[in-house]
Amino acid sequence: MITKELWIEYKKTGNLKLREKIILQYIPLVKYAVGKIIVKLPNNVEYDDLVEYGIIGLLDAIDKFDISKEIKFKTYALTRISGSVYDELRSQDWLSRSIRKVSKDIKKAYIELENKNGKIPTQEEVAKYLRINVKKINEVMAKVNLDNMFSLDDDLYDDSGGKTSLKELVQNNQESAQQKLEKKELKKILIEQIKELSEKERLVITLYYYEELTLREIGEVLEISESRVSQIHSKIVFKLRKKMMVNYSKYEGVVD
Incomplete structure (x- = not known):
């Protein structure tokens, strides 16, 4: 032993x-x-x-x-x-192409429903939108390991010629002094937005992006299912990205 x-x-x-x-x-x-x-x-x-x-x-x-x-x-x-x-x-591309397609459809559905309704969709709403059941969504997420289906690693800005990610703003201790200076204002806004999250949401952000636990490990800590942690994580990122996009226009040119 x-x-x-x-x-x-x-x-x-x-x-x-x-x-x-x-x-x-x-x-x-x-x-x-x-x-x-x-x-x-x-x-x-x-x-x-x-x-x-x-x-x-x-x-x-x-x-x-x-x-x-x-x-x-x-x-x-x-x-x-x-x-x-x-x-x-x-x-080696051994996973089913149909599974890959469904995973892309799930991500697309989350984005389309959020844009249409102005709020983060529930898993049930996504399932209804795609005409599949919630169990199918969970199965797909498990098979293709979609812990980062919605991630702070995603590019925040794609159209301005320069881009960054929320994760870079949260976890940028390896950046140069110049890069830190350029992103200072956006990071300040992001920190304020994170403060507005619930205690559980802030804990998920801390455990995932600072402590580098997996969603399953976070579930163990919080005593909830991995799929529930995934829902919370996706909701947080949607929320932060939306608010950051609103503020970005004020600081266009800050990010190289």
Whole structure:
């Protein structure tokens, strides 16, 4: 059994024997994750290949696991393992094209309904608009890993010749002094908008963009489902992007 003391020792020393012990302990978790994924895939997908991709995710999880956080390694690793498998499947285009199309339709529906009604649509409204059920939306999001279907990474401004993203304004500690100066006014506005969010919304932003937790991990922290976290995240980004677009015209030219 992998104890907290063993984790502490491994993180301090990087001992390869301890690393190997951790890997062997969690290989069954890789096989479990792969077993859940492969049943949704075509018959030509090889189980052993997926296990290899999953092991890559496990190794990544071991390297990046922060023992100071109140998250079980099993929960953290499962997310990384599944993500690694899905990343490889996407890179080899093994996921169904129809699934990709539906995912694009979902994103488009969110945008069209928000523009039409002036408010963030619910999952139920999107399902009705697309004439599919909510379960189908959740299945598609799970299969193509749409944690970032609506993201602060999206370009905020596409038509002015220059563009930035909300994430750059929130998380820009690696920018040059000149870049920080140029974006100062927009960042100030963004900070004010974030202050107006509810406590839960601010927590989601903090955990996702600062602590870099996945939506599933955030769900564990908040004790809500991953799909609910995804809804909250999408709603926040819609809200922030809309308000920032209104203010951008006042500062046109600020962003290079």
